[in-house]
Amino acid sequence: MDYFNYKDNELYAEDLKVSALAQKFGTPLYIYSKATLVRHMQAFEQALAGKKHLICYAVKANSNLALLSLMRSLGAGFDVVSEGELRRVLKIGADPKKVIFSGVGKTRAELSLALQSGIGCINVESSAELETLSQLCAELKLPARVALRVNPDVDAKTHPSISTGLKSNKFGIAAEDAFALYQRIAADPYLKVSGIDCHIGSQMTSNGPIAEATEKLLTLYGKLEEAGILVDHIDIGGGLGVTYGDETPPSPYEYMAAVLKRVGKRDVSIYVEPGRAMVANAGILVSQVQYLKPTSSKNFCIVDAGMSDLIRPALYNSWMNIIECTRHDEPKVLYDVVGPICESDDFLGKERKLAVQPGDFIAVRGAGAYGMAMASNYNARRLPCEILVDGSTVHVIRKRQSFEDLWQHEDALQF
Ligand SMILES: *Cc1c(COP(=O)(O)O)cnc(C)c1O
Numbered sequence: 001m002d003y004f005n006y007k008d009n010e011l012y013a014e015d016l017k018v019s020a021l022a023q024k025f026g027t028p029l030y031i032y033s034k035a036t037l038v039r040h041m042q043a044f045e046q047a048l049a050g051k052k053h054l055i056c057y058a059v060k061a062n063s064n065l066a067l068l069s070l071m072r073s074l075g076a077g078f079d080v081v082s083e084g085e086l087r088r089v090l091k092i093g094a095d096p097k098k099v100i101f102s103g104v105g106k107t108r109a110e111l112s113l114a115l116q117s118g119i120g121c122i123n124v125e126s127s128a129e130l131e132t133l134s135q136l137c138a139e140l141k142l143p144a145r146v147a148l149r150v151n152p153d154v155d156a157k158t159h160p161s162i163s164t165g166l167k168s169n170k171f172g173i174a175a176e177d178a179f180a181l182y183q184r185i186a187a188d189p190y191l192k193v194s195g196i197d198c199h200i201g202s203q204m205t206s207n208g209p210i211a212e213a214t215e216k217l218l219t220l221y222g223k224l225e226e227a228g229i230l231v232d233h234i235d236i237g238g239g240l241g242v243t244y245g246d247e248t249p250p251s252p253y254e255y256m257a258a259v260l261k262r263v264g265k266r267d268v269s270i271y272v273e274p275g276r277a278m279v280a281n282a283g284i285l286v287s288q289v290q291y292l293k294p295t296s297s298k299n300f301c302i303v304d305a306g307m308s309d310l311i312r313p314a315l316y317n318s319w320m321n322i323i324e325c326t327r328h329d330e331p332k333v334l335y336d337v338v339g340p341i342c343e344s345d346d347f348l349g350k351e352r353k354l355a356v357q358p359g360d361f362i363a364v365r366g367a368g369a370y371g372m373a374m375a376s377n378y379n380a381r382r383l384p385c386e387i388l389v390d391g392s393t394v395h396v397i398r399k400r401q402s403f404e405d406l407w408q409h410e411d412a413l414q415f
Pocket residue numbers: 058060061079081102103199201202203237238239240273274275276277369
């Protein structure tokens with residue numbers, strides 16, 4: 001559920017008319033709804049009430065400082081995958097103990113910063129990374145709480161590009177190798193066993209895969225317990241799907257219930273790392289129709305947002321809902337909605353029925369996650385403006401880039 005709804009044929013973001021916001025702030029424009037974000041965070045909190053837990057928002061889905069600050073105020077911790085993301089959450093005053101660090105390629109510099117800031121847990125993804133971490137801790141004389149990201153070899157039943165828990169993926173450590181590495185951690189003077197982690201994929205629309213992964217983690221948990229190695233948390237990663245079109249993913253409550261049922265009375269904290277489920281439906285991308293271009297094979301609706309602003313359709317062939325910001329009574333026409341970028345893959349949606357004219361605004365729903373976070377300057381386009389709506393109040397949380405911003409780090413050499 002979100003707070004982007006029609007009233008009298010006008011799309012609203014909470015209490016504000018989207019077309020008026022588009023006029024005021026220009027397009028392409030990302031609009032986020034604070035009430036939706038709060039609601040999603042509360043849904044995860046309620047799903048985990050009664051069990052020790054930590055909700056670590058996956059920063060990579062959308063790393064705008066205002067959204068991070070809002071999540072922090074609601075009690076969230078953070079899952080980061082780079083030094084930049086770590087610096088972002090430190091910048092907004094996140095408690096480092098509530099931050100965890102994931103990713104297969106953490107550099108020594110990144111690990112050092114994490115250790116020096118007193119990070120809550122490092123999710124280690126290979127034995128080589130574990131050795132590097134152990135050396136660094138000894139050099140810096142700093143302890144590290146560690147979880148191993150286990151690759152449970154479970155099919156997340158999602159798009160291959162966002163499936164991460166299969167043996168053939170680069171992520172995590174095979175379950176059969178993890179036990180020996182936990183013994184290695186337990187014997188290290190600086191490393192401390194903290195958790196067992198996994199993250200098997202994204203946009204999962206059923207409970208089966210996460211239930212199966214949880215069982216595999218619990219088998220390992222049991223073996224470690226027998227060996228006297230105590231784990232304080234089980235981290236099931238992110239991955240809960242959202243409704244872009246006709247998907248019917250479980251609610252956070254149902255999803256977490258599948259995990260909690262299996263964990264039972266074991267004395268562990270549950271960590272979860274939602275990204276998409278937290279922010280996707282809390283954001284829309286608004287764009288203005290520039291031209292309608294009928295051709296002998298199809299009709300194109302050319303808008304002022306493209307793959308540089310929102311790459312998911314071009315990158316994963318993702319279906320995202322495109323709606324009119326002002327509904328007209330005219331008959332709908334079938335369009336491929338495309339951007340201005342010089343690539344044939346530059347589209348937002350294919351075969352969409354819309355009643356639009358040049359100058360009208362359209363909105364892509366579900367654009368809050370992996371939208372702005374993946375935006376680029378391709379074709380020397382400026383990164384879009386982002387605003388946060390809170391009831392009838394609006395905050396600019398990122399100004400549109402200026403043209404000077406585009407070349408500020410370059411040197412023309414003036415030949
Ligand atoms: C991307 C990622 C997430 C978030 O995934 P969503 O599908 O957006 O919930 C969580 N944890 C890790 C390690 C990730 O790489």
